[in-house]
Amino acid sequence: MKYIYELHKTMVARNLILVYEGEFTQEITKSVLAMAERNMDAIGEDSSIKRKVFNVMVECLQNIVKHADEIEEIDLTDHNAAIFMIGKQEDKYVITSGNPITNDKVKILQDKLAHINSLDKEGLKEHYKDVIKNNKGLSAKGGAGLGFIDMARKSGQKLQFDFEPINEEISFFSLKTVIRRVVTAD
Amino acid sequence: MEILTRDGGEDTPKVILDHNNGFFEISGRSLPEDSADFYGPILEWLDKYKDSPRPETEFNFKLEYFNTASSKLILDILSKLESIDGAKVVWYYHEDDEDMQEAGQEFADLVDVSFDFKTY
Secondary structure (H helix, E strand, C coil): CHHHHHHHHHHHHCCEEEEEEECCCHHHHHHHHHHHHHHHHHCCCCHHHHHHHHHHHHHHHHHHHHHHHHHHHCCCHHHCCEEEEEEECCCEEEEEEEEEEEHHHHHHHHHHHHHHHCCCHHHHHHHHHHHHHHCCCCECCECCCHHHHHHHHHHCCCCEEEEEECCCCEEEEEEEEEEECCCCCC | CCCEEECCCCCCCEEEEECCCCEEEEEEEECCCCHHHHHHHHHHHHHHHCCCCCCCEEEEEEEEEECHHHHHHHHHHHHHHHCCCCEEEEEEECCCCHHHHHHHHHHHHHCCCEEEEEEC
């Protein structure tokens, strides 16, 4: 039973206020959002920070759902679970996700994220408009990296990412977005 | 024309499209699992409305939040409004919500429809 205490200590040490591991659906997304919202309301979090955190969470969670559908199609049932975490520190929120993706997506995602990270505030705005206007690769569930662009814009920080190979077919995609809690004075 | 209404939900906005009373509004939160599925009927309704529009069509967007998948469909709605004579958009945003204000300005840049900005 020691793993319970170990897990608890890890969560406390990393300031994790919410961890969800398992299957991701729209229903789960709504529940996770509701929990995080209640948590932020309870501490009286600033409304603009609350909105940014909510925004980044939605794009992150819906991305996982979308990739989970693709993984399910190739029927790798042992590997379709993902993880989502929110950490809250004195000066920032850290939103992290980890989910399996097919290997053919690795290079595409890497390129999209690297491009997004190379842009400044104005560059991101133009990129967003360009993607939405030209409808490049957009599907009903989003796509074309519009979600990543939005996450980068709302965060104001670089997106951190990593790909860990699992086997010949899939890799584990980790993504970390930081939202500063310091309210910028106008 | 029949009124199109949707009750707002946790992840879908409230919608009222009423030709007779000249009231057109989408409000609340928009993060449906399938945005094309949710917005499809709205786009179809506007296609029909286009054939016999009122002299003025003031379309209110009073969104608290929308995800990126919805933003594509919102742009589709705005593109429909472009082809309706006398159509304009009233974009509401919470007074301290700069991101929502900016989102409206970006849409205004992308389409040829006049935008009014109002806070609530």
